[in-house]
Each structure stands twice: as structure tokens, then as C-alpha cells.
Amino acid sequence: MKFLAIIPARYASTRFPAKPLAVLGGKPMIQRVYEQVLGAFEDVYVATDDERIENVVLGFGGKVVMTSSLHQSGTDRCYEAYTKVPGNYDVVVNIQGDEPFIQLSQLETIKECFTDSSVQIATLVKPFAAEDDIEMLENPNSPKVIVDKNMNALYFSRSVIPYQRNVTKQEWLKHHIYYKHIGLYAYRSDVLKEITTLAQSSLELAESLEQLRWLENGYKIKTGITHVETIGIDTPEDLQRAELFLNQITE
Numbered sequence: 422m423k424f425l426a427i428i429p430a431r432y433a434s435t436r437f438p439a440k441p442l443a444v445l446g447g448k449p450m451i452q453r454v455y456e457q458v459l460g461a462f463e464d465v466y467v468a469t470d471d472e473r474i475e476n477v478v479l480g481f482g483g484k485v486v487m488t489s490s491l492h493q494s495g496t497d498r499c500y501e502a503y504t505k506v507p508g509n510y511d512v513v514v515n516i517q518g519d520e521p522f523i524q525l526s527q528l529e530t531i532k533e534c535f536t537d538s539s540v541q542i543a544t545l546v547k548p549f550a551a552e553d554d555i556e557m558l559e560n561p562n563s564p565k566v567i568v569d570k571n572m573n574a575l576y577f578s579r580s581v582i583p584y585q586r587n588v589t590k591q592e593w594l595k596h597h598i599y600y601k602h603i604g605l606y607a608y609r610s611d612v613l614k615e616i617t618t619l620a621q622s623s624l625e626l627a628e629s630l631e632q633l634r635w636l637e638n639g640y641k642i643k644t645g646i647t648h649v650e651t652i653g654i655d656t657p658e659d660l661q662r663a664e665l666f667l668n669q670i671t672e
Contacts, residue, residue: 468502
């Protein structure tokens with residue numbers, strides 16, 4: 422099976438303009454993500470709409486594809502990049518450009534999902550710990566996932582699901598395994614083409630979660646379990662915290 426890893430990276434961002442070029446530990450963030458991903462895939466490309474990002478990627482020896490500035494999601498940008506990269510690929514993996522600490526184990530887990538020929542789309546989930554604070558579970562910026570017995574996603578929500586009717590809220594994490602969604606996706610190439618033609622759905626618009634569009638249209642999303650916490654960078658403050666974390670793990 423042949424995998425293509427694509428890292429969508431746009432320059433414009435409301436909360437953090439030029440985020441892919443922000444320096445973390447002496448390197449642009451996009452370079453740190455790229456180098457992490459190279460450990461798991463032979464073919465890795467950055468997909469961007471900005472020449473400044475293109476020049477930085479070429480400068481550190483990476484591969485890059487220029488894509489439209491009109492894309493509404495990383496999935497759409499991934500598909501355009503896929504159509505421009507030479508070669509035939511069975512699965513396209515979408516790695517967020519603001520995850521400089523993504524681990525090899527996580528990338529291998531999402532690849533392993535496709536040993537099942539019926540899998541269309543895959544993503545990762547991480548169990549909340551029983552000792553986590555209820556505030557962590559209730560954080561709307563940390564989407565939750567419920568799965569079926571085969572680890573296919575039933576629903577994604579910014580709300581806490583399921584609600585435990587006969588248990589006090591402070592005890593929820595001790596009585597049920599809740600899963601946090603990790604925003605790493607992989608798609609069979611033909612499925613990727615199909616889902617980029619879908620119109621936005623009502624659930625997607627309600628929750629502002631793109632993957633609900635796929636579920637509403639009948640696609641299945643396989644979930645792989647990771648126990649590694651990722652550190653996404655959405656704001657300059659997140660970058661400062663990431664710098665401190667990097668210093669700790671490299672000391």
C-alpha cells in the first residue's frame with residue numbers, strides 16, 4: 422500500500438498570521454512538522470498557497486505543492502495537492518501544519534487502520550484519563566468522539582457525549598471512557614475525491630466540525646487509539662508554551 426503524506430499550510434490565519442513560519446527551537450514550525458513526518462513516510466509534501474512558505478520549504482530541502490488560496494479546509498487543499506503530485510497513491514494522510522510534536526507512533530497507528538480493506542477514512546482518538554479534570558472534558562475546543570464496538574466513529578461533538586444521567590458530573594470520567602479527537606486524518610484516494618464534492622451539512626455547520634459532513638453522507642471513519650498527547654499551536658501564546666515544552670524534552 423502506498424501512502425502520500427500532505428501537510429496543508431496557509432499563511433493567513435486570524436489568530437496567528439504566518440504561523441507555519443513561526444520559529445520554534447530555531448526552526449520554522451513547518452520544518453519541524455515536516456521532519457517529524459519523514460520518519461513514517463517516504464513521500465511528504467507541504468501544500469500551501471503562499472510563496473513565502475514555498476521558499477522556506479524548498480530552503481530546508483522539503484517538497485512543496487502550490488495550491489489555491491480559495492480552499493475552505495485542509496481536506497480540500499490536500500486533494501488538490503494529491504492531484505498535482507506525480508505517482509499513484511492508495512491513501513492520502515493529512516497532517517496539520519501546527520503539530521510540531523506529532524509522534525511516529527501516531528502516524529504508524531493511522532497507517533495500520535488501512536490493513537482493513539473496508540476502511541474509507543481514519544483518524545485518531547485519545548482516551549481521557551480518569552483523573553483528568555471535568556473542565557478538560559467540557560472544553561469545547563477539544564472535540565469528543567463516541568465509537569461503536571468496531572472503533573468506527575458514531576459522532577463527534579464539542580459537547581460531552583455521552584451524558585451520564587445517573588452519575589454526578591464530577592464522577593463521569595471514572596465511569597466511562599471518553600475519547601478526545603486528535604485531528605489527524607487519512608483517506609483512501611478515491612474517497613478523498615468524493616468527499617471534497619460534498620456540500621456542507623447541517624451537523625457540520627452546527628458544531629463547526631468538518632468530519633460530521635462525511636458521517637452525514639454515509640462514510641465511515643475508523644478511529645485508531647493513541648496515548649500520546651499532541652500539542653497543537655493555534656496562537657502566539659501556544660507557541661510560547663511549545664518552546665518551553667521543547668526545552669524540557671531536549672535538556
